[in-house]
């Protein structure tokens with residue numbers, strides 16, 4: 224069975240990480256040490272920002288950012304097509320969540336329509352590593368409204384809009400380094416920003432709200448990254464450019480060999496991160512039917528991003544988060560994510576292409 228994804232670490236990185244892990248354990252500095260600083264510097268370079276602050280998850284990165292724009296009791300506007308954490312972190316920071324319509328990309332008119340009242344921040348999520356072509360307009364809208372723009376860049380390590388990288392377009396960005404992400408520390412996250420106040424505050428928040436002078440000055444948490452996690456991440460960043468090129472090459476092969484056979488691929492304005500390879504099924508091809516078909520012959524398709532947007536999630540049911548999300552519903556029901564991971568061999572890509580071509584052709588005849 225070809226899996227949708229694997230986070231298996233190659234031999235050379237295992238050797239690097241084991242050597243560094245031994246050194247960390249012998250030295251006895253397990254958090255907030257030199258390895259975390261190295262990772263932070265690398266992520267700041269990747270995002271083109273002045274600062275990067277490592278924390279224990281992407282969710283925490285979001286929560287800290289929200290806290291620093293004073294969302295308490297105010298609205299944070301975000302796409303319904305996103306991960307649970309985008310909204311859960313805002314609620315944890317005391318915000319009211321309002322959703323705007325979004326498939327792969329935000330519905331710009333809907334976002335603009337909902338940008339009224341006491342909005343403290345707008346979130347853009349680079350789903351699968353694809354950056355919306357409307358980003359400049361969204362930046363302008365936020366600036367005109369005096370509202371902070373936050374990037375949820377959990378999927379977007381190395382994504383670009385034109386030649387500008389994800390992570391530096393707004394007030395701040397949150398990257399996830401969870402196990403399924405383009406670069407992982409197991410659990411982990413990083414905030415990127417050009418704002419010196421956020422840099423200072425985030426370091427306080429992640430360390431139990433401790434100002435480094437014996438005083439707890441804000442309601443922070445034990446949100447530090449471990450040094451062991453940081454070396455795992457840095458070992459992948461050592462090969463980041465190579466791996467990005469390789470992931471994008473797999474996506475290019477899918478696009479070349481599968482476009483027009485019942486699948487359409489989004490055309491990004493810049494480069495994708497390669498977190499996901501997203502394709503839209505033509506109307507008339509039923510996704511579950513296709514999923515079963517390819518699974519029967521050896522390819523497991525991942526769950527989409529996302530097949531159940533936030534407005535369809537039970538946990539948000541009791542909240543007044545908005546309604547009418549046609550673009551999100553259409554995208555949720557029609558897209559697939561093709562198998563993709565770093566180090567995927569040509570042979571596996573060939574097999575996936577062959578199986579998808581045959582299965583889509585057959586599944587195309589079955590109307591929903």
Ligand SMILES: Cc1ncc(COP(=O)(O)O)c(C=O)c1O
Nearest residue numbers: 280281282306308377399400401
């Ligand atoms: C879009 C998005 N935002 C935020 C997060 C939260 O990141 P983490 O799992 O590191 O807390 C995720 C994680 O899956 C995500 O996909």
